[in-house]
Amino acid sequence: MGRSNKKNREENLNIRAMIEKNKNSFSIATITEKTIPYFLLGIATISILTTIGIVFTLLSETISFFQAVPFWDFYTGTTLKPLGDDAQFGILPLLTGTILSTLIAIAVAIPIGLMTAVFLSEYASDHIRKVLKPILEILAGIPTIVYGFFAFTFVTPLLRSFIPALDPTNILSPGIVMGIMIIPMVASLSEDAMSSVPNSMREGALALGATKLEVTWKVIVPAAISGIIASFVLAISRAIGETMIVTIASGSTKAFTFDITQSMQTMTAYIVEVTGGEAAAGTTLYYSLYAVAMTLFVFTLVMNLIAQYISRKFREEY
Amino acid sequence: MQLHVDNRNANQLSSVDTSLDHNIVYDTEDLNLWYGNTHALKSITLPIYEKQVTAIIGPSGCGKSTYLKTLNRMVELVPGVRTSGVIKYRGQSILDRSFKVEELRTKVGMVFQKPNPFPKSIYDNIAYGPRIHGIKNKKILDEIVEKSLRGAYIWDEVKDRLKENAYGLSGGQQQRICIARCLAIEPDVILMDEPTSALDPKSTLKVEELIEKLKQDYSIIIVTHNMQQAARISDKTAFFLNGEVIEYADTNFLFSTPKDRRTEDYITGRFG
Amino acid sequence: MQLHVDNRNANQLSSVDTSLDHNIVYDTEDLNLWYGNTHALKSITLPIYEKQVTAIIGPSGCGKSTYLKTLNRMVELVPGVRTSGVIKYRGQSILDRSFKVEELRTKVGMVFQKPNPFPKSIYDNIAYGPRIHGIKNKKILDEIVEKSLRGAYIWDEVKDRLKENAYGLSGGQQQRICIARCLAIEPDVILMDEPTSALDPKSTLKVEELIEKLKQDYSIIIVTHNMQQAARISDKTAFFLNGEVIEYADTNFLFSTPKDRRTEDYITGRFG
Amino acid sequence: ACGTDEETEGNTGNENTNAEEPENTDSENAEEGSEEEASALEGSVVIDGSGTVYPFMAKMADNYMTNEQPEVSVEVGRAGTSAGFEKFLVAESGTDFNDASRTIKDEEAAKAEELGIEHKEFQVALDGITIVINPENDWAEELTVDQVKELFLASSGYKNWSDVDPSFPDQPIVAMGPNENHGTYEFFYEEILEEQDLVDGINLQQDYSTLVQLVSQDKNAVAFFGFGYYDNNQDKVKAINIDFGDGPVAPSLDTIGLTEDFGYMPFTRPVFTYLNVGMAKEKAQVLDYAIYTMENAQDVAAETGFAPLADDKIQESLDFLNGLK
Amino acid sequence: MKYMDIEQVQKNMTPRLFKNNLAKSGYFIASLFGLLVLIILIFRVFSDSLGWIDWQFLSNKLSTDAERAGILGAIMGTVWLMFVVAPVTVFLGVGTAIYLEEYAKKGRIRDIIQTNIANLAGVPSVVFGILGLTVFVRAMGLGNIILAGGLTMALLILPIVVVASQEAIRAVPQQLREASYGMGATKWQTVKRIVIPAAIPGILTGVILSLSRAIGETAPLVVIGIPALIMPIPEGVFDKFTVMPMQIYYWTIDSVLVEEYANLAAATIVILLIILFLMNSIAIIIRNKFQKRF
Ligand SMILES: Nc1ncnc2c1ncn2[C@@H]1O[C@H](COP(=O)(O)OP(=O)(O)OP(=O)(O)O)[C@@H](O)[C@H]1O
């Protein structure tokens, strides 16, 4: 009886037999199966190669630079005069430019971004959130070149009507616009951190008669603090690396000053200026490009590592 | 010191107990509630008495938590909730728009199914309520913290680690911290939503013991899945089904001689 | 057409049934399994017979799913799993590193608790197995799809919508699609992990009917929470507790006269 | 073989007749072959260099590609004269032309020699360094040439406008100009200031647009740059009329063009393009474009804010180029 | 003994509620700040571009003559650039994501790659420009052609694509993989036939969003060097090119030469914003359509 069953199947459709038969031609598949992991690992290594590439290009030319300009002079020099016969390379003017613009940016982005996050996460109805969030994301998606001209042609003249002493190119206006640009980043990451605080925490506080304001600042924000700080750090890193806005709106004066109404240059804008002029390989000017870029890279790298460290800690919390 | 406080509390309260036994704290009349289109509570009418433990039982999804959250208007946090009918707390109609929920909630404490201490120190957890209500004096806060932790019978376990994060405690301890947090604002009523369902049997026992002690001081409304628990600790029991109150009676009475067939089916474990 | 095929299958198989009744498909000897430090299976010894339905019952967390997943080595997908002991499938020791799991899994179908059709058309779901095993001919695939869907008694319900996404079907239909997907590679054994627990009573009934028909053709091992279901559809039943096999016997026998006290407690609903 | 293309240009409406006469006759004998070849021209012409010359060269390239050789790709950059020379002076892969607002420096010429790059300078137009102030500045509309220099000289010690003339307001002088990448800077520094130091804190910018904006927004600003940038922005900035000794002279195409002493002369300068001669010999389109440029230089100059060169200058260049064919 | 003075509590209530309401309005206004800036920005750009966007503007070559100037070259430059960026990033990004999510064992290598990607995401775009200039433009001798720009951009957005793809792959329910293995499928078969198809909507969303980032980027291209005037329409990846953001940059700078260039820049911004808006809308539509499918 078992036999007749088998036979019957064969006559109609013996899938099992077909599968067994195909098994023999599986060798290519087996090879694929074995090689794929290595192939994918190879692809994944590209990202590492990119980092190595960045570090290598920056480092090798930076070393040449430090042969011409002593390390110490570079990092303590207050004069940057890359062209002309008596060229001097001190990065401090660029560092102050970068740091001031970043400080201004976060002075705008952190309060507004955090308040927006609080509104979205704690106060807004689903409906409002659904409308407001994508709009904020549009703000993050606008090309920086557009912001640059917005700063130069709108924000600066506007500010000058309040602050007559403001230079037509200055670090204040691009700082503010950069701040506006990173508001969505602060808002959205902080909101994520706050929304991931369990609802039971809110309920617990509300049930004690707390107002939303008290719940927010005494329970939710402290609970989400690492995520919020991580968002700040990432925003800072973004502001440090921002290029076109400062290139266009802050001028290219390499003055060592803390006066935000003045024109000054950031590290990124310096890189654009020097490459725009295309310094010849081998000149100190050319190497200075890499030394500045290396400094910039290290700055943002440190910021990113801090952000990662903080948000990793944050994940462990509850 | 602990014993002393306990005794005093017990004395004060047992005396109050008898005199106020039948005052109504919460009076619910014809309460209906919808989540969007879901009719979650259907014409609930239910008086709740002072200094008693009122248990609410019923199968999953019958509206127990919803009802409890309506009593301190916490249900409003869900978008799209609508209600009709009246709930009176000590004579005041609390569902009115003009009624200040924050004030209601300072008088009505709530304990949740999953322990939800704030990610702060034990001390700050307990002091949170008094602080938001304007008590800033360090000495008074210290006293409140100690008193509340004693009240929740957890003082001895945590007194040496008040500055530590509450998340370092076990689930049962956390739940008692939450109860202590409630006690710190000296509520009139305590709402408890399955306060032991996330706890192991040992912690459950501790919390049950605590509830029995608390009822001398507070009016307690407790939602539970556990029939034995309801039978053990409550004075009155309400049986909910599909958003309706099927039966409401003295606990002894309800468990021994249920009037409704569905109640009987439920308490004998035939469904749910 | 459908009736015709059904009849023939039924005839064929009932005849085979008797002749092969007591062959062992799976023989487990002293199987231990650890998830990291959790000892999830403890010294399991269990012979499983051909063309029968073997039910595995036991309270949550007792290791039912783990055991089932060990039978097709699916448990290996969890990182950090270690095993000791022997499982023989038709005489071959499957836990050996050298054993080709893919080959084992083509012979051992599996149906999961939650229906998990692929986000593809119904047709592609069924054709998935044959295709990965190298069958490309459109005509043959068509036949396989029809045959498998008929085998899972769902052909009539879906024959006009084979190109539609399987997610458009009801839960019960999806589960039968998953069974049909299994049948498409003509397995020898079918493992089922609570195949009806996510289904409504009506769909449950359909799937149970299907299992009863399938057992004429296949050896079936089914994990279930539902004692009635085990009693209704299985020939043999194993009772697991804390990773151990407490009792293993003919279903009638186990449910009528359990030898172990714990088995009795469990089947009478005293715990779990 | 490739020298016949200018033929077509001549025929397609180049009105610069003076310059063209000899050109036409020169290539008449090659006319037959030229038509095919003209349409066959393709490839690229790479130009970089002076930002001052850029408008002129961009217009030229645009005309060339639109009217003459649509298949040729002429790309025009404007890194600045000095930076442009860096790109020009690269063996094998340097640019074909470098626009310049000054003549090539000795070092640059030496480097060219070292690399074996044969180059040829062509004057293409005349520019006048224009000193601009804010339109609201009503005190410094006319200055002597010395006063102008002193505005920018460190040695003058001038801080406020009142230092220049006591009748001027007691407001700081905000001096600006293009940075050292630019030939304009070098011309100003070397030829006009005679290599004396500029005032400390002078605001040097890479982009002329920034300078125009800066001056238009600052009442106390004073800046120097090429006439074209002033010419196009007369609504935003105002030029100082400079007294070279014979009364104030306003910069204009006329005054810049006059090479006699009473013109704008000391501030007038020729602007150039440098051709990589090797490239011109190698690539037909480069030579063709060079010839086209010289033939049309006078027209395009006028259109883009430069004073046209004299005819004989043009002819000289054309003669050289035709010799390369 | 009572610590909570109910009258005091009630008295405190009014200012507390007042503060709460005040804060709520404050937060709301703060949230609208971004919206306000957006409106001003868009209004200004649109009003400047009025009358300048027409078919001729879209279909003409670049020109020094504002009336004749068009951005076909810049648009095609962007299109060709994407022809390089899209395949390269999809290949590298999805490959890396698959490796990390499906193949890499928890441990050293995985952590290194993962951290590295997070760090790359924070490297300023101008630094990528320098990498592109040094490696692709100079060392490999490609020059400032589309291929070099595209490869630079591809590396720039690679981390975004990797992270988005990882999320999409992680969102594929484990049960689907189990079902596939249960049929005797191998790992690669499962990945290829089940995981990737199921993750495609998420991957696509990430890819589109990151491409729109690449389309708007200026800094790396400035560093690589794009000529100010380049008229021919690019016809392949080996051509020199310009893109819309570069054109915006140059036109705005040159508006001191020809005032109308400001309008051209505004018009180009409008076109660029429309393109970005469309891409984002597509991404959102895909995301919404395929959300919660399992
Ligand atoms: N946020 C909500 N939105 C919509 N419907 C809800 C919401 N919360 C509860 N419901 C519905 O209201 C009904 C009552 O829910 P409720 O949580 O009060 O039940 P319960 O008796 O507490 O159940 P359990 O014992 O499971 O906690 C249920 O049908 C539930 O689906």
Ligand SMILES: Nc1ncnc2c1ncn2[C@@H]1O[C@H](COP(=O)(O)OP(=O)(O)OP(=O)(O)O)[C@@H](O)[C@H]1O
């Ligand atoms: N992936 C895992 N990692 C670690 N431990 C696990 C894992 N899966 C299961 N376990 C543990 O192994 C034990 C057996 O689990 P298993 O899923 O086999 O139980 P079960 O009998 O199927 O339960 P249920 O009826 O709830 O499905 C449990 O203690 C469980 O916590």
Ligand SMILES: [Mg+2]
């Ligand atoms: Mg509930």
Ligand SMILES: [Mg+2]
């Ligand atoms: Mg299980």
Ligand SMILES: O=P([O-])([O-])[O-]
């Ligand atoms: O741009 P320049 O003409 O000043 O070199």
